[in-house]
Amino acid sequence: MRLFLRDRIAAILMLGVPLALVLSWVMWPALQSIYISTLRWSGTSQPQFVGLENYERIIDDPMFQTALENNIKWLVVFGLLSIVGGLLVALVVHEQIAGWKFYRSAFFAPIAISFVVTGFIWKWMFAPTGVINAGFESIGATGLTANWIGDPDIALWSIIIAATWRQIGYIMILFLAGLKAVDYFTIEAATVDGAGYGRRLWYVVLPALGPSTTTVIAVTVIDSLRTFDIIWTMTQGGPFNSTQVLSTLMWREAFGNYNLGYASAIAVIILLLTLGFVIIYLLRAIPKEAR
Amino acid sequence: MSRTSTDTVSTRVKPLAGLLAVLASSALVAGCATASTDAPAPTTAGGTDCVANGISVQNWNVGEAGADDPMLAVAALYEETTGNTVTVNTVNVEVFRSQLPTYLTSNNPPDVLKWLAGSTTAGFAEAGQLLDISDVWAESLGDLPEGLKALSTDTRGAQYFVPTNYYWWAIFYRPSLFADNGYSVPETWDEFIALAEQMESDGLIPVGIGTSGAEWVATSWFDYLNLRINGPDFHRALLRGEHDWNGPEVRAVFEKFAEIQPYIDPNSSGQEWQAGLEKFFNKQAGMTLIGGFLPVPDSVGDDIDFFSFPTIDPSIPRVEEAPTDGFFSPATTSNPECAKQFLAFLGTNEAQALLRQGANIATNLTFPESEYSDLVKKGRDLLAAAADITQFYDRDSSQALGNAANAANARFIAQGPRVLDQILNEWDSSSKKIIEEQGLD
Secondary structure (H helix, E strand, O other): OOOOHHHHHHHHHHHHHHHHHHHHHHHHHHHHHHHHOOEEOOOOOOOEEOOOHHHHHHHOOHHHHHHHHHHHHHHHHHHHHHHHHHHHHHHHHHOOOOOHHHHHHHHHHHHHOOHHHHHHHHHHHHOOOOHHHHHHHHOOOHHHOOOOOOOOOOHHHHHHHHHHHHHHHHHHHHHHHHHHOOOHHHHHHHHHOOOOHHHHHHHHHHHHOHHHHHHHHHHHHHHHHOOOHHHHHHOOOOOOOOOOOHHHHHHHHHHHOOOHHHHHHHHHHHHHHHHHHHHHHHHHHHHHHHO | OHHHHHHHHHHHHHHHHHHHHHHHHHHHHHHHHHOOOOOOOOOOOOOOOOOOOOEEEEEEEOOOOOOOOHHHHHHHHHHHHHOOOEEEEEEEHHHHHHHHHHHHHOOOOOOEEEEEOOHHHHHHHHOOOEOOOHHHHHHHOOOOOHHHHHHOEOOOOOEOOEEEEEOOEEEEEOHHHHHHHOOOOOOEHHHHHHHHHHHHHOOOEEEOOOOOOOOHHHHHHHHHHHHHHOHHHHHHHHHOOOOOOOOHHHHHHHHHHHHHHHHEOOOHHHOOHHHHHHHHHOOOEEEEEEEOOOOOOOOOOOOOEEEOOOEOOOOOOOEEEOOEEEEEOEOOOOOHHHHHHHHHHHOOHHHHHHHOOOOOEEOOOOOOHHHOOHHHHHHHHHHHOOOEEEOOHHHHOOHHHHHHHHHHHHHHHHHHHHHHHHHHHHHHHHHHHHHHHHOOO
16 A cells, blocks of 8 residues: 555654654663663762673672562562462452452552552551551450561561552453453353363463463563562661662662662663563564464 | 644644753753763853842752741842842752752752751762852851861862751650659760660650661661760761771670660661651650751640760760751852852851751851750750760761661661671671772762
């Protein structure tokens, strides 16, 4: 089909503007970060080229190690809890049990709340005299009270609980969309063949959810790597740096310590990790869509 | 018809043009950021027409920006008395902290910025990024104390900072609580520990504190213990990296720290500093080590007093911490003459009366006595009688060294001596690394 000149101009404009935006606001800062990561630079001082020194520092920085470990803990636990939780809720809601619309809304409601507000709500509940400890005390379970976000051994897990509370609804919606697309006749055929709920779920429904699962995993991995706001509102990486993740450590080095070169090196590592996962995702997702 | 379509086009084009301008300028800023940042020589404002060439002040506060911000009143008074123009921009202190390098390297920097005295600002001065205001000091700031002048002077002997107000740190208590329970103000460390023990057996939290998201509060304990045990010279040398953070002197500090640690609120790390203070105001906690900035609620009113951190080694003169706030101008300001006029105004009693909030003390020595409450007078006398004054750990060293200290001290308060070795070794290695890589500023 021949394009008229006017269409060509429209096409160039429509593609060009997003391209210009991506180049100047995504690609350029990313390249800039890579460059700054080779500098020793406080933001105002004369930048000094130090090659890969910032990356060498990262290797023996115990704080970076803590942050990376926390990111992995976050990825695994937050990922599993929210994916399994979201799937279970989606399966239950999809069965349209009595009051399913209410449950769907109830689980989806936290999504309307930003991570920042989620953080404030849970911080308030997790306070030493907050409603969670007060609740345990009122039923006599004083052994279950804890310094939820003040104890470095459990603070990260407390934040993960708060984050999962919000994420489950999001995952539920993604799986619900997938469940709607599962071929009804296949399920019926399996039922006629005598397959119970468990076997139908395992052999028909879950395999059909494959594409949704890929999306869910990609979303969860990316959400885990970029997690910042909820940690920042609840603990700011504390107590004593026990809940630092890569993004909070990056912020602290850049804007707390004016260590922009080192912070950029952390940013580059986050970028590489994210890119790695995104590429795996694309390799899995694109051929299927192209087919 | 054609006319309307042209109109539509032009309204469509404008946002796009604006967008391109933003893109171009953001690329420019990014480009500049990594280019050479040698401070250009200040340009003259062309006479002193500060009406047309109004200045901008970059202000910050610790709470929410409000119409009651004292800076707005100062600006209004300045405009009224001189006819000159001032614009005030206020942000949260953490935003300010993160943006400060950007303000200083911007092509169009604010003309005057509010910040903290001490090493935090000295680093910018040593790098030549702050305006030399020695002439302002010589002409207009003669009523400010010599000690604060020294604090505002760089290694070349030029002044770069106008301190406007400062406050003291001390152990605060509620006199009514002390009277009801028959407590008396401790003067020595042993009396202090005995009082804490008594408070605990009376069902009080002896020492209130909250460090969640504000671990710097914990570092005040280290500062005072180190000043009382090892003295100010060692304290400053340690902050310059001339001693080990896990050496015998610092261990001696933590021996005493361990004596009071069991009496500090065990929930310290789970509550914010305001929550820690609330327990103190509610008389759930008996004492708290805090600065004069503490927001005293109306319900407490005058029922609040303080005592100096108790003496540990009588041979060491009493030193107090008195963080000082003030103002400076970037070397690159396009309007140095008008900025200097405003800085001179900030040294006057009229300006300081507005800037000095709560328990802050004005830096001008001629500031009228009648303006101060009894509490502030007592705080001022405490500082006047001190053998030496320090700012605060981070203000006396650097942000990064401060962060390392904050984590160590907050952790010791929460977890106590069982993790001491780990705390000190981590603190030592991270501090030494910071000094090696960043220098001291």
